Amino acid sequence: MLQVNFIKANREEVLEGLKKKHFSEISLVDNIISLDDERKKLQFELDERQSKINTFSKEIGQLMAKGENRLAEEKKLEVASLKGLLQPVSEQLNIVEKSLQDDLIKLPNLPHASVPVGKTPEENELVREGGQKPVLPKDALAHWDLAKKYDLINFELGNKVTGAGFPFYKGKGAKLQRALIQYFLDFNTEAGYTEYEPPFMVNEASAYGTGQLPDKEGQMYHASADNFFLIPTAEVPLTNIYRDEILKEEELPVKMTAYTPCFRREAGSYGKDVRGLNRVHQFDKVELVQLVHPGKSYEVLEEMLLHVEKLLQSLNLPYRILRLCGGDMSFTSALTYDFEVYSAAQQKWLEVSSVSNFESFQTNRMKIRFKADGKTQLVHSLNGSSLALPRIVAALLENNQSEHGILLPQILHSYFGGDKIQ
Protein backbone atom coordinates (compact mmCIF):
# COMPACT_ATOMS: atom_id res chain seq x y z
CA MET A 1 0.00 0.00 0.00
CA LEU A 2 1.33 3.42 -0.95
CA GLN A 3 1.36 6.19 1.64
CA VAL A 4 -1.18 8.96 1.18
CA ASN A 5 1.27 11.70 1.98
CA PHE A 6 3.64 10.36 -0.65
CA ILE A 7 0.89 10.32 -3.25
CA LYS A 8 -0.05 13.88 -2.41
CA ALA A 9 3.49 15.16 -2.59
CA ASN A 10 4.37 13.26 -5.77
CA ARG A 11 1.20 13.15 -7.83
CA GLU A 12 2.89 13.32 -11.25
CA GLU A 13 5.45 10.68 -10.38
CA VAL A 14 2.73 8.37 -9.11
CA LEU A 15 0.66 8.74 -12.28
CA GLU A 16 3.69 8.02 -14.43
CA GLY A 17 4.62 4.98 -12.40
CA LEU A 18 1.12 3.55 -12.61
CA LYS A 19 1.17 4.01 -16.36
CA LYS A 20 4.43 2.10 -16.60
CA LYS A 21 2.80 -0.70 -14.69
CA HIS A 22 -0.13 -0.63 -17.09
CA PHE A 23 -2.56 0.15 -14.31
CA SER A 24 -5.80 1.40 -15.77
CA GLU A 25 -7.74 3.02 -12.92
CA ILE A 26 -5.68 6.20 -12.94
CA SER A 27 -8.56 8.28 -11.58
CA LEU A 28 -8.07 6.61 -8.19
CA VAL A 29 -5.12 8.89 -7.54
CA ASP A 30 -7.05 12.15 -7.59
CA ASN A 31 -9.87 10.45 -5.81
CA ILE A 32 -7.53 9.49 -3.00
CA ILE A 33 -6.15 12.99 -2.73
CA SER A 34 -9.56 14.60 -2.41
CA LEU A 35 -10.80 11.92 -0.02
CA ASP A 36 -7.85 12.58 2.22
CA ASP A 37 -8.50 16.31 2.18
CA GLU A 38 -12.06 15.63 3.18
CA ARG A 39 -10.92 13.23 5.86
CA LYS A 40 -8.74 15.89 7.43
CA LYS A 41 -11.53 18.45 7.39
CA LEU A 42 -14.00 16.08 9.03
CA GLN A 43 -11.47 14.90 11.56
CA PHE A 44 -10.73 18.46 12.56
CA GLU A 45 -14.40 19.22 13.01
CA LEU A 46 -14.97 16.07 15.02
CA ASP A 47 -11.98 16.73 17.26
CA GLU A 48 -13.18 20.23 18.04
CA ARG A 49 -16.62 19.10 19.06
CA GLN A 50 -15.24 16.22 21.05
CA SER A 51 -12.90 18.58 22.84
CA LYS A 52 -15.82 20.77 23.93
CA ILE A 53 -17.77 17.80 25.21
CA ASN A 54 -14.77 16.59 27.17
CA THR A 55 -14.35 19.95 28.84
CA PHE A 56 -18.01 20.20 29.77
CA SER A 57 -18.12 16.69 31.12
CA LYS A 58 -15.23 17.44 33.41
CA GLU A 59 -17.01 20.55 34.63
CA ILE A 60 -20.12 18.50 35.41
CA GLY A 61 -18.03 16.20 37.55
CA GLN A 62 -16.61 19.15 39.48
CA LEU A 63 -20.03 20.74 39.98
CA MET A 64 -21.45 17.51 41.30
CA ALA A 65 -18.55 17.13 43.68
CA LYS A 66 -19.41 20.55 45.09
CA GLY A 67 -23.06 19.58 45.41
CA GLU A 68 -24.25 22.09 42.82
CA ASN A 69 -26.62 19.66 41.23
CA ARG A 70 -28.88 22.17 39.53
CA LEU A 71 -26.02 23.74 37.55
CA ALA A 72 -24.78 20.27 36.70
CA GLU A 73 -28.17 19.27 35.29
CA GLU A 74 -28.19 22.36 33.10
CA LYS A 75 -24.76 21.50 31.75
CA LYS A 76 -25.89 17.97 31.03
CA LEU A 77 -28.60 19.23 28.71
CA GLU A 78 -26.07 21.40 26.92
CA VAL A 79 -23.72 18.50 26.36
CA ALA A 80 -26.55 16.31 25.13
CA SER A 81 -27.26 18.75 22.34
CA LEU A 82 -23.59 18.93 21.43
CA LYS A 83 -23.53 15.18 21.17
CA GLY A 84 -26.27 15.29 18.61
CA LEU A 85 -23.98 17.34 16.40
CA LEU A 86 -21.15 14.83 16.82
CA GLN A 87 -22.94 11.85 15.37
CA PRO A 88 -23.39 12.94 11.72
CA VAL A 89 -19.79 14.12 11.45
CA SER A 90 -18.45 10.90 12.85
CA GLU A 91 -20.59 8.82 10.51
CA GLN A 92 -19.44 10.84 7.51
CA LEU A 93 -15.84 10.47 8.63
CA ASN A 94 -16.21 6.70 8.80
CA ILE A 95 -17.56 6.59 5.28
CA VAL A 96 -14.75 8.74 3.92
CA GLU A 97 -12.06 6.76 5.74
CA LYS A 98 -13.47 3.51 4.41
CA SER A 99 -13.53 4.76 0.80
CA LEU A 100 -10.02 6.10 1.16
CA GLN A 101 -8.78 2.77 2.43
CA ASP A 102 -10.61 0.86 -0.30
CA ASP A 103 -9.04 3.03 -2.98
CA LEU A 104 -5.55 2.87 -1.50
CA ILE A 105 -5.69 -0.92 -1.45
CA LYS A 106 -6.32 -0.97 -5.18
CA LEU A 107 -3.19 0.92 -6.12
CA PRO A 108 -0.21 -1.26 -7.04
CA ASN A 109 3.33 -0.45 -6.01
CA LEU A 110 5.26 1.96 -8.21
CA PRO A 111 8.04 0.57 -10.41
CA HIS A 112 11.65 1.54 -9.75
CA ALA A 113 13.30 3.82 -12.31
CA SER A 114 15.32 0.93 -13.73
CA VAL A 115 12.23 -1.11 -14.59
CA PRO A 116 11.99 -1.46 -18.38
CA VAL A 117 8.92 -0.23 -20.20
CA GLY A 118 6.80 -3.04 -21.55
CA LYS A 119 3.69 -5.06 -21.11
CA THR A 120 4.43 -8.72 -21.85
CA PRO A 121 7.07 -11.25 -20.70
CA GLU A 122 8.77 -10.85 -24.10
CA GLU A 123 9.64 -7.30 -23.12
CA ASN A 124 11.54 -8.31 -20.00
CA GLU A 125 15.15 -7.26 -20.10
CA LEU A 126 17.93 -9.84 -20.15
CA VAL A 127 20.43 -8.91 -17.46
CA ARG A 128 22.88 -11.75 -17.98
CA GLU A 129 23.19 -15.40 -18.78
CA GLY A 130 25.40 -18.02 -17.19
CA GLY A 131 26.29 -21.69 -17.34
CA GLN A 132 26.52 -24.01 -20.30
CA LYS A 133 23.56 -25.44 -22.14
CA PRO A 134 24.21 -29.17 -22.51
CA VAL A 135 24.14 -30.87 -25.88
CA LEU A 136 21.71 -33.75 -25.63
CA PRO A 137 21.19 -36.60 -28.06
CA LYS A 138 18.16 -36.48 -30.33
CA ASP A 139 16.27 -39.03 -28.26
CA ALA A 140 16.66 -37.10 -25.01
CA LEU A 141 13.70 -37.47 -22.68
CA ALA A 142 11.62 -34.78 -21.00
CA HIS A 143 11.63 -34.91 -17.21
CA TRP A 144 8.19 -36.53 -16.97
CA ASP A 145 9.50 -39.45 -19.01
CA LEU A 146 12.70 -39.61 -17.00
CA ALA A 147 10.68 -39.52 -13.79
CA LYS A 148 8.79 -42.55 -14.99
CA LYS A 149 11.86 -44.35 -16.31
CA TYR A 150 13.64 -44.11 -12.94
CA ASP A 151 10.44 -44.30 -10.88
CA LEU A 152 11.02 -40.93 -9.21
CA ILE A 153 7.69 -39.17 -9.46
CA ASN A 154 4.19 -40.58 -9.84
CA PHE A 155 1.75 -38.06 -11.22
CA GLU A 156 -1.13 -40.50 -11.75
CA LEU A 157 -1.02 -41.59 -8.13
CA GLY A 158 -1.38 -37.96 -7.11
CA ASN A 159 -4.46 -37.68 -9.30
CA LYS A 160 -5.98 -40.63 -7.51
CA VAL A 161 -5.20 -39.61 -3.98
CA THR A 162 -5.70 -35.87 -4.26
CA GLY A 163 -6.02 -34.39 -7.73
CA ALA A 164 -4.08 -33.08 -10.69
CA GLY A 165 -0.97 -31.15 -9.74
CA PHE A 166 -0.27 -33.05 -6.54
CA PRO A 167 2.50 -35.46 -7.50
CA PHE A 168 4.01 -38.20 -5.36
CA TYR A 169 7.78 -38.25 -5.15
CA LYS A 170 9.12 -41.69 -4.57
CA GLY A 171 12.38 -43.45 -3.70
CA LYS A 172 15.35 -41.53 -5.13
CA GLY A 173 12.91 -38.88 -6.31
CA ALA A 174 11.78 -38.22 -2.74
CA LYS A 175 15.35 -38.30 -1.52
CA LEU A 176 16.40 -35.77 -4.14
CA GLN A 177 13.75 -33.38 -2.77
CA ARG A 178 15.11 -33.81 0.72
CA ALA A 179 18.69 -33.33 -0.44
CA LEU A 180 17.87 -30.13 -2.31
CA ILE A 181 15.94 -28.63 0.61
CA GLN A 182 18.74 -29.46 3.00
CA TYR A 183 21.39 -28.01 0.69
CA PHE A 184 19.45 -24.82 0.00
CA LEU A 185 18.84 -24.16 3.69
CA ASP A 186 22.50 -24.76 4.52
CA PHE A 187 23.54 -22.43 1.73
CA ASN A 188 21.26 -19.71 3.09
CA THR A 189 22.11 -20.04 6.76
CA GLU A 190 25.81 -19.89 5.90
CA ALA A 191 25.09 -16.50 4.35
CA GLY A 192 23.63 -15.27 7.63
CA TYR A 193 19.95 -16.02 7.19
CA THR A 194 18.14 -17.37 10.25
CA GLU A 195 16.27 -20.57 9.56
CA TYR A 196 12.59 -20.86 10.46
CA GLU A 197 10.00 -23.54 10.15
CA PRO A 198 6.77 -21.54 10.04
CA PRO A 199 3.14 -22.64 10.09
CA PHE A 200 1.90 -23.76 6.70
CA MET A 201 -1.46 -22.09 7.25
CA VAL A 202 -2.07 -18.45 8.12
CA ASN A 203 -4.98 -16.38 9.31
CA GLU A 204 -6.75 -13.69 7.38
CA ALA A 205 -4.72 -10.81 8.80
CA SER A 206 -1.47 -12.38 7.60
CA ALA A 207 -2.80 -13.08 4.12
CA TYR A 208 -3.89 -9.49 3.97
CA GLY A 209 -0.52 -8.24 5.21
CA THR A 210 1.54 -9.62 2.37
CA GLY A 211 -1.07 -8.71 -0.22
CA GLN A 212 -2.71 -12.05 -1.03
CA LEU A 213 -5.97 -10.59 0.25
CA PRO A 214 -8.25 -8.92 -0.55
CA ASP A 215 -7.56 -9.54 -4.22
CA LYS A 216 -6.10 -12.95 -4.86
CA GLU A 217 -8.04 -15.17 -2.50
CA GLY A 218 -8.99 -17.36 -5.44
CA GLN A 219 -5.34 -18.37 -5.69
CA MET A 220 -5.15 -19.76 -2.16
CA TYR A 221 -6.60 -22.90 -0.65
CA HIS A 222 -8.93 -21.99 2.17
CA ALA A 223 -9.66 -24.06 5.27
CA SER A 224 -13.08 -22.58 5.82
CA ALA A 225 -13.97 -24.14 9.19
CA ASP A 226 -11.19 -22.12 10.82
CA ASN A 227 -10.79 -19.43 8.18
CA PHE A 228 -7.14 -20.32 7.57
CA PHE A 229 -5.32 -20.12 4.27
CA LEU A 230 -2.72 -22.60 3.07
CA ILE A 231 0.36 -20.57 2.32
CA PRO A 232 1.26 -19.96 -1.33
CA THR A 233 4.82 -19.15 -0.23
CA ALA A 234 6.87 -18.93 2.98
CA GLU A 235 7.01 -15.20 2.40
CA VAL A 236 3.57 -14.92 4.02
CA PRO A 237 4.31 -16.36 7.48
CA LEU A 238 7.89 -15.06 7.53
CA THR A 239 7.12 -11.44 6.75
CA ASN A 240 4.14 -11.45 9.09
CA ILE A 241 6.37 -12.35 12.03
CA TYR A 242 7.09 -8.64 12.26
CA ARG A 243 3.59 -7.33 11.55
CA ASP A 244 2.77 -4.39 13.86
CA GLU A 245 6.28 -4.34 15.29
CA ILE A 246 8.69 -1.49 15.77
CA LEU A 247 12.27 -2.68 15.42
CA LYS A 248 15.38 -1.04 16.78
CA GLU A 249 17.64 0.29 14.08
CA GLU A 250 20.45 -2.03 15.16
CA GLU A 251 18.16 -5.05 14.67
CA LEU A 252 18.26 -4.42 10.92
CA PRO A 253 18.73 -6.16 8.60
CA VAL A 254 16.46 -9.05 9.55
CA LYS A 255 17.43 -12.02 7.38
CA MET A 256 15.17 -15.07 7.36
CA THR A 257 14.97 -18.28 5.40
CA ALA A 258 12.50 -21.15 5.50
CA TYR A 259 11.55 -24.29 3.71
CA THR A 260 7.82 -24.81 3.23
CA PRO A 261 5.55 -26.57 0.85
CA CYS A 262 3.63 -24.02 -1.20
CA PHE A 263 -0.01 -24.40 -2.17
CA ARG A 264 -1.40 -22.65 -5.20
CA ARG A 265 -4.73 -23.17 -6.86
CA GLU A 266 -3.41 -21.70 -10.11
CA ALA A 267 -6.98 -21.03 -11.11
CA GLY A 268 -7.22 -20.24 -14.77
CA SER A 269 -3.92 -21.69 -15.97
CA TYR A 270 -4.71 -24.76 -17.97
CA GLY A 271 -3.36 -26.21 -21.16
CA LYS A 272 0.19 -25.42 -22.15
CA ASP A 273 3.16 -25.33 -19.81
CA VAL A 274 1.48 -27.35 -17.12
CA ARG A 275 2.92 -30.70 -18.05
CA GLY A 276 4.97 -32.66 -15.50
CA LEU A 277 6.59 -30.41 -12.94
CA ASN A 278 6.22 -27.21 -14.92
CA ARG A 279 3.19 -26.13 -12.89
CA VAL A 280 1.81 -27.94 -9.86
CA HIS A 281 -0.55 -27.12 -7.00
CA GLN A 282 1.78 -28.19 -4.22
CA PHE A 283 5.51 -27.77 -4.41
CA ASP A 284 8.52 -27.31 -2.17
CA LYS A 285 10.40 -24.08 -1.94
CA VAL A 286 13.08 -22.48 0.18
CA GLU A 287 12.50 -18.78 0.57
CA LEU A 288 14.51 -15.75 1.63
CA VAL A 289 13.02 -12.69 3.30
CA GLN A 290 14.81 -9.55 4.42
CA LEU A 291 13.64 -6.50 6.32
CA VAL A 292 16.11 -3.69 5.85
CA HIS A 293 16.80 -0.01 6.32
CA PRO A 294 15.03 1.90 3.53
CA GLY A 295 18.30 3.42 2.37
CA LYS A 296 19.83 0.02 1.76
CA SER A 297 17.14 -2.00 0.03
CA TYR A 298 18.53 -1.79 -3.50
CA GLU A 299 21.99 -2.68 -2.34
CA VAL A 300 20.45 -5.68 -0.56
CA LEU A 301 18.47 -6.63 -3.67
CA GLU A 302 21.71 -6.92 -5.65
CA GLU A 303 23.25 -8.94 -2.84
CA MET A 304 20.31 -11.35 -2.89
CA LEU A 305 20.61 -11.60 -6.66
CA LEU A 306 24.25 -12.64 -6.37
CA HIS A 307 23.35 -15.10 -3.63
CA VAL A 308 20.78 -16.90 -5.76
CA GLU A 309 23.06 -16.77 -8.77
CA LYS A 310 25.85 -18.50 -6.84
CA LEU A 311 23.41 -21.18 -5.80
CA LEU A 312 22.42 -21.88 -9.39
CA GLN A 313 26.03 -21.90 -10.48
CA SER A 314 26.81 -24.50 -7.83
CA LEU A 315 24.18 -26.74 -9.41
CA ASN A 316 25.78 -26.32 -12.84
CA LEU A 317 22.51 -25.25 -14.38
CA PRO A 318 22.38 -22.90 -17.37
CA TYR A 319 20.47 -19.83 -16.22
CA ARG A 320 19.53 -16.34 -17.17
CA ILE A 321 18.46 -13.32 -15.16
CA LEU A 322 15.66 -11.08 -16.34
CA ARG A 323 14.62 -7.68 -15.13
CA LEU A 324 10.86 -7.71 -15.37
CA CYS A 325 9.13 -5.00 -17.35
CA GLY A 326 6.38 -2.84 -15.83
CA GLY A 327 3.54 -4.91 -17.19
CA ASP A 328 4.90 -8.28 -16.06
CA MET A 329 5.68 -7.33 -12.47
CA SER A 330 3.56 -8.29 -9.52
CA PHE A 331 1.15 -5.88 -7.88
CA THR A 332 3.33 -5.42 -4.82
CA SER A 333 6.81 -5.20 -6.32
CA ALA A 334 8.96 -2.17 -7.13
CA LEU A 335 11.67 -4.15 -8.90
CA THR A 336 11.80 -7.85 -9.69
CA TYR A 337 14.47 -10.09 -11.13
CA ASP A 338 13.46 -13.50 -12.37
CA PHE A 339 15.85 -16.41 -12.61
CA GLU A 340 15.17 -18.98 -15.27
CA VAL A 341 16.99 -22.24 -15.88
CA TYR A 342 17.23 -23.91 -19.23
CA SER A 343 15.45 -27.21 -19.42
CA ALA A 344 17.32 -28.85 -22.25
CA ALA A 345 14.97 -31.59 -23.34
CA GLN A 346 11.94 -29.30 -23.37
CA GLN A 347 14.17 -26.59 -24.85
CA LYS A 348 12.48 -24.12 -22.62
CA TRP A 349 13.40 -21.55 -19.97
CA LEU A 350 11.69 -22.25 -16.66
CA GLU A 351 11.31 -19.69 -13.87
CA VAL A 352 12.88 -20.97 -10.67
CA SER A 353 13.28 -17.84 -8.59
CA SER A 354 11.87 -14.38 -8.31
CA VAL A 355 13.77 -11.80 -6.30
CA SER A 356 11.94 -8.58 -5.45
CA ASN A 357 12.18 -5.34 -3.59
CA PHE A 358 8.81 -4.23 -2.26
CA GLU A 359 10.19 -1.08 -0.67
CA SER A 360 7.60 0.01 1.91
CA PHE A 361 4.56 -1.36 0.06
CA GLN A 362 4.12 -4.44 2.21
CA THR A 363 5.48 -2.92 5.40
CA ASN A 364 3.01 -0.04 5.19
CA ARG A 365 0.19 -2.54 5.21
CA MET A 366 1.76 -4.53 8.00
CA LYS A 367 3.09 -1.53 9.89
CA ILE A 368 6.60 -2.91 10.18
CA ARG A 369 8.65 0.03 11.36
CA PHE A 370 11.93 0.91 12.96
CA LYS A 371 12.99 3.71 15.20
CA ALA A 372 16.00 5.89 14.53
CA ASP A 373 16.81 9.21 16.20
CA GLY A 374 13.40 9.23 17.86
CA LYS A 375 11.60 8.97 14.53
CA THR A 376 9.53 5.98 13.51
CA GLN A 377 9.56 4.97 9.85
CA LEU A 378 8.75 2.01 7.65
CA VAL A 379 11.38 -0.59 6.83
CA HIS A 380 11.74 -2.05 3.35
CA SER A 381 10.95 -5.69 2.66
CA LEU A 382 12.49 -7.99 0.07
CA ASN A 383 12.17 -11.60 -0.78
CA GLY A 384 13.45 -14.21 -3.16
CA SER A 385 13.23 -17.91 -3.78
CA SER A 386 16.32 -19.96 -3.25
CA LEU A 387 14.93 -22.01 -4.76
CA ALA A 388 11.63 -23.46 -5.96
CA LEU A 389 12.21 -27.18 -6.38
CA PRO A 390 10.04 -28.62 -9.17
CA ARG A 391 11.59 -26.83 -12.09
CA ILE A 392 15.06 -27.25 -10.66
CA VAL A 393 14.38 -30.97 -10.55
CA ALA A 394 13.03 -30.86 -14.09
CA ALA A 395 16.20 -29.18 -15.33
CA LEU A 396 18.51 -31.40 -13.28
CA LEU A 397 16.90 -34.53 -14.69
CA GLU A 398 16.77 -33.37 -18.28
CA ASN A 399 20.14 -31.67 -18.52
CA ASN A 400 22.10 -34.39 -16.76
CA GLN A 401 20.66 -37.46 -18.42
CA SER A 402 23.17 -39.88 -19.87
CA GLU A 403 23.46 -43.52 -20.76
CA HIS A 404 24.80 -44.11 -17.24
CA GLY A 405 21.81 -42.45 -15.59
CA ILE A 406 21.26 -38.97 -14.23
CA LEU A 407 24.58 -37.50 -13.18
CA LEU A 408 24.03 -35.17 -10.24
CA PRO A 409 26.18 -32.08 -9.67
CA GLN A 410 29.10 -32.49 -7.30
CA ILE A 411 27.63 -30.33 -4.57
CA LEU A 412 24.66 -32.65 -4.11
CA HIS A 413 26.59 -35.91 -3.79
CA SER A 414 26.92 -35.84 -0.04
CA TYR A 415 23.39 -34.58 0.51
CA PHE A 416 21.95 -37.18 -1.82
CA GLY A 417 24.22 -39.98 -0.75
CA GLY A 418 25.37 -40.79 -4.25
CA ASP A 419 26.46 -39.21 -7.50
CA LYS A 420 23.80 -40.45 -9.86
CA ILE A 421 20.30 -41.80 -10.30
CA GLN A 422 20.13 -45.10 -12.14
Added chain:
RNA sequence: GGAGAGAUGUCAGAGCGGUUUAAUGAGGCGGUCUUGAAAACCGUUGAGGGUAACACCUCCGGGGGUUCGAAUCCCUCUCUCUCCGCCA
Protein backbone atom coordinates in the same frame (compact mmCIF):
# COMPACT_ATOMS: atom_id res chain seq x y z
C1' G B 1 -15.26 -31.41 23.05
C1' G B 2 -16.70 -29.85 28.67
C1' A B 3 -15.83 -26.38 32.91
C1' G B 4 -13.48 -22.09 34.80
C1' A B 5 -10.19 -17.69 34.67
C1' G B 6 -8.19 -13.81 31.99
C1' A B 7 -6.52 -9.96 27.88
C1' U B 8 -3.87 -2.74 30.56
C1' G B 9 2.31 0.93 27.85
C1' U B 10 9.10 -2.55 26.16
C1' C B 11 8.11 -6.17 30.34
C1' A B 12 5.81 -7.18 35.17
C1' G B 13 1.59 -5.25 37.36
C1' A B 14 -2.30 -1.73 39.96
C1' G B 15 -6.76 0.73 38.78
C1' C B 16 -13.12 -1.65 38.50
C1' G B 17 -17.99 5.31 36.83
C1' G B 18 -15.48 11.84 37.49
C1' U B 19 -7.96 15.34 40.14
C1' U B 20 -6.00 8.67 35.37
C1' U B 21 -2.90 14.08 31.67
C1' A B 22 -3.04 5.07 33.30
C1' A B 23 -0.17 4.20 39.92
C1' U B 24 4.18 1.41 41.15
C1' G B 25 8.38 -1.62 39.88
C1' A B 26 11.87 -3.48 36.19
C1' G B 27 14.30 -2.49 31.64
C1' G B 28 16.18 1.40 27.96
C1' C B 29 18.29 6.35 27.42
C1' G B 30 20.62 10.93 29.63
C1' G B 31 22.95 13.00 33.97
C1' U B 32 25.32 13.48 39.15
C1' C B 33 29.06 10.76 41.86
C1' U B 34 33.67 7.59 40.35
C1' U B 35 40.37 6.60 37.67
C1' G B 36 36.66 3.19 35.45
C1' A B 37 32.54 0.19 36.75
C1' A B 38 28.78 -1.20 40.25
C1' A B 39 25.54 0.90 43.83
C1' A B 40 22.81 5.21 45.07
C1' C B 41 20.32 9.58 43.52
C1' C B 42 17.98 12.98 39.70
C1' G B 43 15.67 13.33 34.96
C1' U B 44 13.58 10.96 30.73
C1' U B 45 11.14 6.91 28.10
C1' G B 46 4.13 4.02 23.92
C1' A B 47 1.35 4.43 19.10
C1' G B 48 -1.79 7.01 15.48
C1' G B 49 -4.25 11.55 13.59
C1' G B 50 -3.51 16.86 13.46
C1' U B 51 -0.29 21.59 13.41
C1' A B 52 4.78 25.72 10.65
C1' A B 53 5.19 24.64 15.87
C1' C B 54 1.75 24.38 19.84
C1' A B 55 -3.22 23.33 20.96
C1' C B 56 -6.45 19.49 20.30
C1' C B 57 -8.42 14.33 19.21
C1' U B 58 -8.12 8.81 19.31
C1' C B 59 -6.08 4.13 21.35
C1' C B 60 -6.32 -0.12 28.10
C1' G B 61 -7.57 -7.50 22.78
C1' G B 62 -11.62 -6.31 18.23
C1' G B 63 -16.69 -4.49 17.45
C1' G B 64 -21.23 -2.50 19.52
C1' G B 65 -24.17 -0.41 23.73
C1' U B 66 -25.50 2.33 28.56
C1' U B 67 -23.95 7.42 30.57
C1' C B 68 -23.18 14.39 30.75
C1' G B 69 -18.60 11.26 31.58
C1' A B 70 -16.11 4.25 30.55
C1' A B 71 -9.73 0.92 31.25
C1' U B 72 -13.81 0.56 34.91
C1' C B 73 -20.92 -1.32 33.75
C1' C B 74 -23.66 -4.38 29.70
C1' C B 75 -23.68 -7.31 24.95
C1' U B 76 -20.78 -9.77 21.31
C1' C B 77 -16.52 -11.71 18.78
C1' U B 78 -11.42 -13.21 18.87
C1' C B 79 -7.40 -14.94 21.44
C1' U B 80 -4.61 -16.82 25.84
C1' C B 81 -4.17 -19.67 30.33
C1' U B 82 -5.79 -23.65 34.01
C1' C B 83 -8.38 -28.30 34.91
C1' C B 84 -10.98 -32.57 32.62
C1' G B 85 -11.67 -35.55 28.05
C1' C B 86 -9.41 -37.11 23.41
C1' C B 87 -4.76 -37.52 20.96
C1' A B 88 0.89 -37.77 17.42
